[in-house]
Amino acid sequence: MSLISIILPAKNEAAALAQLLPRLTAAQPGAEILVMDDGSTDSTRDVCAAAGVRCVSAPYSMGNGAAIKRGARAATGDILVFMDGDGQHDPVDIARLIARLEQGYDMVVGARDWGSQAGVGRGVANTFYNWLASRITGHVVADLTSGFRVTRAEKFREFLHLLPNGFSYPTTSTMAFFRSAYGVAYEPIKAAQRVGKSHIKPLKDGVRFLLIIFKIATLYSPLKLFVPASAVFFLLGCINYAWTFIHEGRLTNMSTLMWSAAVIVFLIGLISEQITALTYRRVD
Known part of the structure; x- marks a missing residue:
C-alpha cells in the first residue's frame, strides 16, 4: 500500500x-x-x-x-x-x-x-x-x-x-x-x-x-497566445491601410508599424515555444 x-x-x-x-x-x-x-x-x-x-x-x-x-x-x-x-x-x-x-x-x-x-x-x-x-x-x-x-x-x-x-x-x-x-x-x-x-x-x-x-x-503553448496577438496586429494594419488608401490613396506609417509588430510578436512566440520545449526537457 x-x-x-x-x-x-x-x-x-x-x-x-x-x-x-x-x-x-x-x-x-x-x-x-x-x-x-x-x-x-x-x-x-x-x-x-x-x-x-x-x-x-x-x-x-x-x-x-x-x-x-x-x-x-x-x-x-x-x-x-x-x-x-x-x-x-x-x-x-x-x-x-x-x-x-x-x-x-x-x-x-x-x-x-x-x-x-x-x-x-x-x-x-x-x-x-x-x-x-x-x-x-x-x-x-x-x-x-x-x-x-x-x-x-x-x-x-x-x-x-x-x-x-x-x-x-x-x-x-x-x-x-x-x-x-x-x-x-x-x-x-x-x-x-x-x-x-x-x-x-x-x-x-x-x-x-x-x-x-x-x-x-x-x-x-506560447504560440496559442502569440499567434492570435500577431493576427490582431496584422488585421489592424490591413484595416488602417484600406482606410487610408480609399481616403488618401497612400500607405501610412501606422500600417507599416502594425505589420512590423505582427511579425515581431509572431517571432517572439516562436522563440518562446522553443524555450518552453527546453524547459520541459527531462534530464535524468
Whole structure:
C-alpha cells in the first residue's frame, strides 16, 4: 500500500490548525502529515506538537509556493496530498481524491463549485482562468487555482523548478502536467469559509492574477497566445491601410508599424515555444 504524505502550507494559521489537525489524523490515521510553517509568528509550532504532527519551519516567510516545494522535498510518501492550512478543505474528501487517482491518473484536483468561491470577484476570475486553460489545453479544466490536490510524488517533483514561491503554484503545476501528457482529473468538493483572515491582498495581488493569464498560455503553448496577438496586429494594419488608401490613396506609417509588430510578436512566440520545449526537457 502506498504511503500518503499530507502537506499543509501554513503561515499564522494556529487557530485553523487546532481544529483541522485532529480531523485530519482521524480521517487519515496512517498518513504522514507535514505542516510547512512559512515563518509563522503565532503558536503554529505548539499546535502541531500538541497534535503529534511534524512541523517544518522556515526561518522567515518565503511564500506559499516555497512551502509547497519544501514539503514535496521533505515528504516520504508515494502520494502527495496538498491542502490549505486555513481549514477550507475537508479531510474526509482526501479518500475520494485518492480513489480517483488510483483509476490511472497522475493528479486529481478538488474542484470547487461557485458557492465555495471566496467572493464574487474571485469566482469570476477563476471562471475565466478555467475557460482560458480549457481552450488552450483542449481539456476541461474545472478548477485551475484549487490548492486541494492529490498527485504522484515522482511526477510532481519533476516540476519543482518551475513552481513559483508565491500563490500561483496550482496554476503552474496543472499546466505542467497537461504539457507533459500526465493524466489530470477533477473531483467536486465543497470548500468551507476559511478560519481567520486571508493572506491574499486584492490590490497587491491584482497584477499576480493578471500574470496568471499569461502563465496559462506560456506554460502550455506560447504560440496559442502569440499567434492570435500577431493576427490582431496584422488585421489592424490591413484595416488602417484600406482606410487610408480609399481616403488618401497612400500607405501610412501606422500600417507599416502594425505589420512590423505582427511579425515581431509572431517571432517572439516562436522563440518562446522553443524555450518552453527546453524547459520541459527531462534530464535524468
